[in-house]
Every structure is written in C-alpha cells, then in structure tokens.
Amino acid sequence: MGRRITEKEFQERHKLMLVKYFETLRQSEGFDVSSGPQWANPLKVFHCADGCCDLALLYARMGLHRYNLLQGTKLQLSRVKKYNRTRMCPIQSYYMTLEAEDDCGSLQTFQTKISEKEYRTFNLECTVARLLGEKTITVDGGDEDDEDDPKLPELPRENPFVEDGTNRFRLLKDSELEDNDWIRLYLDLAVATTNRSLAVIKESLTNLKILKVATESSQGLGDYDAVFYIEYEDSCEPRVGKDVHRVAIVRRFLDKQSQVLCLSGHNQSINKIASMEAGSSSALD
Numbered sequence: 001m002g003r004r005i006t007e008k009e010f011q012e013r014h015k016l017m018l019v020k021y022f023e024t025l026r027q028s029e030g031f032d033v034s035s036g037p038q039w040a041n042p043l044k045v046f047h048c049a050d051g052c053c054d055l056a057l058l059y060a061r062m063g064l065h066r067y068n069l070l071q072g073t074k075l076q077l078s079r080v081k082k083y084n085r086t087r088m089c090p091i092q093s094y095y096m097t098l099e100a101e102d103d104c105g106s107l108q109t110f111q112t113k114i115s116e117k118e119y120r121t122f123n124l125e126c127t128v129a130r131l132l133g134e135k136t137i138t139v140d141g142g143d144e145d146d147e148d149d150p151k152l153p154e155l156p157r158e159n160p161f162v163e164d165g166t167n168r169f170r171l172l173k174d175s176e177l178e179d180n181d182w183i184r185l186y187l188d189l190a191v192a193t194t195n196r197s198l199a200v201i202k203e204s205l206t207n208l209k210i211l212k213v214a215t216e217s218s219q220g221l222g223d224y225d226a227v228f229y230i231e232y233e234d235s236c237e238p239r240v241g242k243d244v245h246r247v248a249i250v251r252r253f254l255d256k257q258s259q260v261l262c263l264s265g266h267n268q269s270i271n272k273i274a275s276m277e278a279g280s281s282s283a284l285d
Helices: 007-027 054-071 174-179 182-192 271-284
Strands: 043-047 076-086 093-101 107-116 122-131 169-171 208-216 225-234 245-254 261-269
Touching: 054 076, 054 093, 054 107, 054 122, 054 182, 054 245, 054 261, 122 182, 174 208, 182 208, 182 225, 182 245, 182 261, 261 271
Parallel strands: none
Antiparallel strands: 043 076, 076 093, 093 107, 107 122, 122 261, 169 208, 208 225, 225 245, 245 261
C-alpha cells in the first residue's frame, strides 16, 4: 500500500496544477485549453459536435466579418467546432474555434474572440479574428476605459428612408443587400443581443424581414466608421407586441491601428421616426 500524501504535499501539487493551467490558458489566449478545476476556471468549455447555440453562431459570423473587412476576403461560416465562454458573469466573452469556407470551397480553421460590453445591449467588440497559425494584433477587451468607446448611434430627426432633397441618406439597392449578407447579420445581432436570457435567444429570428436599408450618402459600404438604418418587420408578438414595423440603427467602427471591430446600436418602433418628424415640423410652424 502506497504512502498517503500529506496535506502540505497535496496543497503544493494543487498549486502547481493551477500554475500550469493558467500558463496554458495564457499561452493559448483562451482558445485551446481544457477545463480546469471548476471553482478556479474562468472559462466554460462548449464542444459543438451536436450543434451550437444561435448566439454563438452569430458571434462566429461577426468574427469572420471583421476578417473579411480587413483582408478583402469572403470567408463564410461552415461550423463552430468549440468555444470557451467566460463564466460567473452575465457580460461574457467568447473564444471561438470554427471552420470557415473560402471562395474555392476549402475549409480553414479560424479563431475569433467576441466580447459583450453590456448585458442585453447591442454593444459588441471583436478583438481577435484570424486563421489558425496567423500572428495578428490582439487587444484585450472588456475592461478598457469606456471614454474611448465609439458612441452609440442615435435615430436622426430626418426619416432616412425618404428622399427629402438634402441627399443626406442613400437607400441601398436590392442587389447591394443580396451581395452583402452582413447587413442581415447586423439586424440579427441588434435583435438577438437585446432579446435574450443569458446566452439563449428567447425567440427565433426567422420572423425578421428587411424592408429598406439606408446609410449616410458620404459613406461607402466598406467604410470602417459607418452607420446603417435598417427598416424591417418583426411578426414575433412575444418579442415586439403590436409594433411589428421597426428600425434598427447600427454603427460599425473598425479601428485601423488596433483592428478592433465594434458593433453597437439598438432597435425600436418605426413610429418614433414619425413622432420626431411631427415634432420637428411643429417647431418650424
């Protein structure tokens, strides 16, 4: 019968195990590490062989979107292999490993990190988006001073979906909507992040139907700092009640130096535009 280890030896072994675990966590940047002791592990591991939650799928597509913006590529999500999510806090970060398909149909392993800045608010940042093995700029997110965060977009007094002679806004063509599927991603994120319980989206996003999309006339679809106005219908009564005609306001800000992508905004009833226009007209009378 072997010798029983002493309490001191047990504590030393346990301490060494934790040191090795957190060193592995640091070296892998949170992406490829097995679960440590639950009480000490800052990450919860999810393997997606049998599928993946809808919110994680949206976050994976956001990471690919950042990479495509910077590299001029058209990588598409094939599947999420696994992700590690911060635990013990409703505001979470996702360290995701996925498979992406390129124009030639080849599959490539991809890593991305998406961090939520607020709970149940459309305010996200992507600090890592890379093919496996690539050395890219990485910036720790989630704890920075909010003073440097891009401002959340507000609904303009003018109706962005109606030509008023000022040429401030431009309506996107149907062909532009078809060629840029990230516009639908923006809408899905705007609705999903504000309609959730922890990491679970409460209602399906299949009820969403884009009607019109407008942007500032001075902005191009590929601009790093741009605001998009998405008019849409949402027939999901548990989510919006009778206010099915709605608008999502989305700001995209991609910092050239850090390469951090921020997406922020909100969604609301389209009736607010009419109310603001009426108030503006009354003030001019």
